[in-house]
Amino acid sequence: MKQVFIIILLIIIGYFLANTFVEIPFGGNRIGNVESNETVAGYYLSNTAKKTGVANVITAIVVNYRGLDTLGEVTVLFLATTGLASILYRRKEEEEDTERLNLPSSRIMRSGVRVLFPAIVLLGIYVFIHGHLTPGGGFQGGTIVATGFLLMLISYKGFNTDHNRMVWIESLAGLSFVGIGIWGLLSGNTFLENTTNIGVVNSLISGGLIPIIYIVVGFKVAVELTGILDILLKIKPKK
Amino acid sequence: MQEQFNEIFIKYHEIITIGVYGTAIALMLIGLYAILMKKNLVKIVIGLTILDAGIHLLFVGIGYIQNGTAPIFSPGYENSADRMVDPVPQALVLTAIIIGFAVTAVALSLVIRLYKHHNTAKIDQIKHLKW
Amino acid sequence: MVISPIHYIFVPLVAAFAIPLLSKLNKELPRIIPGIVLFYNIIISFVLMQEVNEVGYISEVIAGWRAPIGINLIITPFSGFLVSLISVLGFLIWLYGFRFKKVIDDGELRSYNILQMMMITGAIGIIITGDIFNLFVFLEIVAITAVSLTSFYRGRDGAEAGFKYLLIGGFASAMILLAILILYTQVGTLNMAEIAERMHTVPTEIKSTILILFIVGFGIEAELFPLNGWAPDAYSQAPGPTSTAFAGIVVKAGVYGLIRIIFTLFDIEGAYDFLIIAGLITMIIAEAAALKQTNLKRMLAYSSIGQMGLALIAFGIGTKEAVFAAMFLLLNHAIIKSLLFMTGSILMYNSKEKTISSLHGIAKRLPFISILFAIGAFAIVGLPPFSGFWSKLYILSAAADKEMIFLIVTILAVSVIEIIYYFRVVSKLYFAEGTTNVEVYKPKINAKISMLILGIAIFVIGFYPDLVTGYLHNAADILLDKASYIQYVLNTDSTIQ
Numbered sequence: 001m002k003q004v005f006i007i008i009l010l011i012i013i014g015y016f017l018a019n020t021f022v023e024i025p026f027g028g029n030r031i032g033n034v035e036s037n038e039t040v041a042g043y044y045l046s047n048t049a050k051k052t053g054v055a056n057v058i059t060a061i062v063v064n065y066r067g068l069d070t071l072g073e074v075t076v077l078f079l080a081t082t083g084l085a086s087i088l089y090r091r092k093e094e095e096e097d098t099e100r101l102n103l104p105s106s107r108i109m110r111s112g113v114r115v116l117f118p119a120i121v122l123l124g125i126y127v128f129i130h131g132h133l134t135p136g137g138g139f140q141g142g143t144i145v146a147t148g149f150l151l152m153l154i155s156y157k158g159f160n161t162d163h164n165r166m167v168w169i170e171s172l173a174g175l176s177f178v179g180i181g182i183w184g185l186l187s188g189n190t191f192l193e194n195t196t197n198i199g200v201v202n203s204l205i206s207g208g209l210i211p212i213i214y215i216v217v218g219f220k221v222a223v224e225l226t227g228i229l230d231i232l233l234k235i236k237p238k239k
Numbered sequence: 240m241q242e243q244f245n246e247i248f249i250k251y252h253e254i255i256t257i258g259v260y261g262t263a264i265a266l267m268l269i270g271l272y273a274i275l276m277k278k279n280l281v282k283i284v285i286g287l288t289i290l291d292a293g294i295h296l297l298f299v300g301i302g303y304i305q306n307g308t309a310p311i312f313s314p315g316y317e318n319s320a321d322r323m324v325d326p327v328p329q330a331l332v333l334t335a336i337i338i339g340f341a342v343t344a345v346a347l348s349l350v351i352r353l354y355k356h357h358n359t360a361k362i363d364q365i366k367h368l369k370w
Numbered sequence: 371m372v373i374s375p376i377h378y379i380f381v382p383l384v385a386a387f388a389i390p391l392l393s394k395l396n397k398e399l400p401r402i403i404p405g406i407v408l409f410y411n412i413i414i415s416f417v418l419m420q421e422v423n424e425v426g427y428i429s430e431v432i433a434g435w436r437a438p439i440g441i442n443l444i445i446t447p448f449s450g451f452l453v454s455l456i457s458v459l460g461f462l463i464w465l466y467g468f469r470f471k472k473v474i475d476d477g478e479l480r481s482y483n484i485l486q487m488m489m490i491t492g493a494i495g496i497i498i499t500g501d502i503f504n505l506f507v508f509l510e511i512v513a514i515t516a517v518s519l520t521s522f523y524r525g526r527d528g529a530e531a532g533f534k535y536l537l538i539g540g541f542a543s544a545m546i547l548l549a550i551l552i553l554y555t556q557v558g559t560l561n562m563a564e565i566a567e568r569m570h571t572v573p574t575e576i577k578s579t580i581l582i583l584f585i586v587g588f589g590i591e592a593e594l595f596p597l598n599g600w601a602p603d604a605y606s607q608a609p610g611p612t613s614t615a616f617a618g619i620v621v622k623a624g625v626y627g628l629i630r631i632i633f634t635l636f637d638i639e640g641a642y643d644f645l646i647i648a649g650l651i652t653m654i655i656a657e658a659a660a661l662k663q664t665n666l667k668r669m670l671a672y673s674s675i676g677q678m679g680l681a682l683i684a685f686g687i688g689t690k691e692a693v694f695a696a697m698f699l700l701l702n703h704a705i706i707k708s709l710l711f712m713t714g715s716i717l718m719y720n721s722k723e724k725t726i727s728s729l730h731g732i733a734k735r736l737p738f739i740s741i742l743f744a745i746g747a748f749a750i751v752g753l754p755p756f757s758g759f760w761s762k763l764y765i766l767s768a769a770a771d772k773e774m775i776f777l778i779v780t781i782l783a784v785s786v787i788e789i790i791y792y793f794r795v796v797s798k799l800y801f802a803e804g805t806t807n808v809e810v811y812k813p814k815i816n817a818k819i820s821m822l823i824l825g826i827a828i829f830v831i832g833f834y835p836d837l838v839t840g841y842l843h844n845a846a847d848i849l850l851d852k853a854s855y856i857q858y859v860l861n862t863d864s865t866i867q
Contacts, residue, residue: 002276003276006272006275006276007272010268010271010272013268013271014264014265014268016579017267018260018261018264019575020552020575020576020579021260021264023573023575023576024301024552024555025256026252026255026256026259026260026300026301026303027248027252027256027303027305028304028305029304029305030301030304030325030555030558031304031325031558038558039558039559040327040438040439040558040559040560040561041325041326041327041558043439044326044327044439045310045320045321045323045326046320048312049312049317049320055311055312055313056310056311056312057310057311057312057323057326058310058311058326058329058330058333061326061327061330062330062333062334064433064435065433065435065439065440065441066330066433066440066501066503066504067432067433067441068379068432068441068504069334069441069503069504069507070334071379071383072334072495072504072507072508072510073334073337073338073507075383075386075511076337076338076341076507076510076511076514077337077341078386078387079341079386079484079485079488079511079514079518080341080342080344080345080514082484082485083345083348083481083485083514083515083517084344084348084518085477085481086477086478086481086482086485086518086521086522087345087348087349087352087521087529087532088348088351089475089477089478089524133311133313134311134313135309135311137333139333139337167390167391168391170387170390171387171388171390171391172391174383174386174387175384175387175388178380178383178387181376181380182380182384184433185371185374185376186371189434190430190431190432190433190434191376191380191430191432191433192432192433192434193433193434194433194434221337228344231348232344232347232348232351235351235355267544274537274541280533283537287537287540287541287544290540290541290544291540291544294544294547294548294551297548297551298547298551301551301554301555327554327560328551328554331503331550331554331560334503334507335547338507338543341510341514342513342514342536342539342540342543345514345517345536346536346537346540349517349521349529349532349533349536350533352521352529353529353530353533356529
């Protein structure tokens with residue numbers, strides 16, 4: 001009975017949503033004339049290359065125009081890691097009892113991962129260093145690196161991430177990001193302003209502080225995601 | 240290549256629209272259904288993930304502009320600012336995906352703790368706190 | 371470096387990122403650092419309030435791009451007052467919570483302090499931001515910290531309460547995201563002032579859909595019925611200082627978000643009536659539920675929900691008098707409820723089942739705490755000469771101005787219900803047979819100072835309401851003045867005015 005009721009409710013909700021989206025034509029040009037600055041998207045598209053020196057408009061939006069959002073997001077990840085650690089907290093006595101889940105991994109997987117791991121990490125680092133030139137960036141690159149670590153964690157029970165070093169990287173990366181923001185304030189401008197030389201568009205060194213911020217974010221995300229995976233995999237096996 | 244795709248796009252506009260929006264809405268409804276109806280805690284968390292996925296898909300979908308190209312000024316595309324798709328929804332969805340991931344991580348850790356405590360992953364057996 | 375709104379955000383962030391490293395130097399640092407940060411918040415509040423009083427608005431540009439290209443932070447008299455209140459409360463809660471739990475592990479201490487401090491920062495962020503997606507990000511900060519803190523204690527049903535909160539909260543975020551999505555397609559911007567300016571171009575049906583989605587999303591955080599199912603569980607399972615923060619700080623941010631959206635972004639007539647009806651239903655059901663509770667913290671949680679319903683009714687009435695009264699209620703409720711939760715948590719600390727009946731006669735063993743609890747109880751039901759009396763009076767008079775007799779009768783009836791269940795607790799405290807061999811938690815001097823300050827505030831505002839009424843009247847005027855908000859944000863080029 002409950003199932004019927006819920007299905008009817010969902011159909012109604014779906015109908016209302018569909019109705020709303022009929023009004024929003026797919027592929028319709030909603031950013032207007034790019035030169036006229038009617039919408040923020042128009043401004044971003046026409047001015048990013050000149051004003052920030054960054055080729056990837058989305059990177060410019062995420063790191064520069066809406067940098068506070070990215071700072072908030074990095075904070076959310078940090079808090080999620082802290083929250084996870086606090087929810088699954090183990091006192092010192094229990095720490096010895098827990099071990100990583102014994103996941104079955106075949107010989108093929110183990111030998112394959114040994115080759116893939118450095119390649120994946122390299123790809124991830126490449127993605128977040130080139131975030132301002134090609135699609136990608138700190139978050140995407142960091143996730144790729146974490147995927148590499150995940151493969152290692154699943155395949156090798158003995159593979160241990162250095163918890164201490166991860167805490168250092170995480171905290172330092174976070175402090176650098178906020179530090180760059182404060183640097184903007186100290187030099188008389190606004191928080192997180194891009195104050196250094198912009199350079200030539202499409203070269204590796206361009207965009208001022210933007211690639212630096214993204215690299216910092218890339219490291220932070222990689223370390224945090226690996227930390228989360230490590231905590232989630234290290235639960236006491238049922239006796 | 241571009242012109243051929245454009246022709247197809249105009250001819251089958253309705254179908255493509257239904258395809259994109261419809262899939263996103265369908266994902267949202269499936270996610271909602273899982274959250275409301277499923278008994279297993281992990282499946283409920285997966286439902287939340289699917290709901291989020293539907294919304295993210297919708298975000299990217301509304302950003303598309305007909306005939307548009309990616310908003311990156313790669314060499315050779317320096318002057319195509321007027322032919323690019325809307326970059327803002329893509330930037331927003333980037334943030335939203337990460338936040339969704341963080342929520343899922345915390346949710347799963349709670350599921351682990353609930354399982355350890357009550358020895359079950361069925362939600363109707365964990366309803367200790369009542370009115 | 372000039373003091374500006376961004377300090378509310380980056381100073382706690384620096385502290386939060388630094389605590390894992392600093393705690394290696396000294397194990398006690400995680401306890402102390404939030405205190406310094408929250409005290410600094412009070413200092414900034416002082417400076418910014420002076421400025422806002424002279425100038426009317428403070429709008430700060432972030433990353434060098436003026437609104438609406440970039441994000442801006444904005445302080446109005448209303449938001450400035452709320453944020454100052456939260457700063458003071460945040461510091462008092464920290465003071466109260468210092469060494470609250472007798473035995474705690476290093477790692478737990480670190481996590482707890484980081485999460486508690488960031489929850490308060492997230493609430494402040496929700497209030498001072500001028501961009502709607504930024505609002506969403508800060509809301510998520512609050513959600514994640516709140517859920518982690520709810521599940522902090524290991525033995526009780528914290529994980530269940532936390533899971534429920536997370537699920538409902540996740541659904542709320544999804545609704546808000548959807549609303550932002552649809553809104554963006556219609557107005558092409560994410561800046562609140564610009565959205566307010568362009569709102570009239572949006573077709574009415576779509577406007578209603580967006581509004582409904584926003585109300586569902588924010589209603590969950592503001593504890594509107596029927597979206598508040600998570601609240602009693604979360605409040606009762608969280609540690610004492612955290613429940614206090616929930617009631618005094620987090621819910622205010624949710625209500626602020628709802629009010630900011632309805633008052634500034636939208637211009638639909640029906641929204642105000644909706645607030646009154648929703649507030650009414652919330653208040654009646656919550657207070658009736660409070661009557662049935664045997665767990666003290668759950669009772670306080672339901673009472674909190676009821677008071678928020680009352681505040682929404684007052685906002686919904688919409689006149690300057692009513693909005694002023696609503697703001698006054700928020701101020702009083704924050705102080706009184708914080709005091710009630712602080713004293714309540716201490717009273718309940720050693721009771722296994724956390725029921726009210728376990729409080730019999732404790733007044734003899736904990737006289738200081740009990741008298742403060744009693745003061746809080748008298749204040750919140752609205753007895754003179756305490757502060758709560760004035761806010762209820764002003765709300766009733768605003769309702770009388772608009773001749774809403776039904777509202778007046780209901781509010782009075784609900785007050786009677788409140789008197790019944792609060793006095794039940796007070797009488798149990800003082801007049802029941804006491805057992806002398808029950809272990810009682812004796813709070814330390816820092817907790818006592820916090821509670822005393824709140825108690826004194828209740829008296830001072832009760833005797834001299836004019837200290838705050840003038841300021842709040844001004845804040846109410848400015849909240850209703852949409853045009854100047856838009857003009858100020860969009861026409862300023864420099865960073866801080």
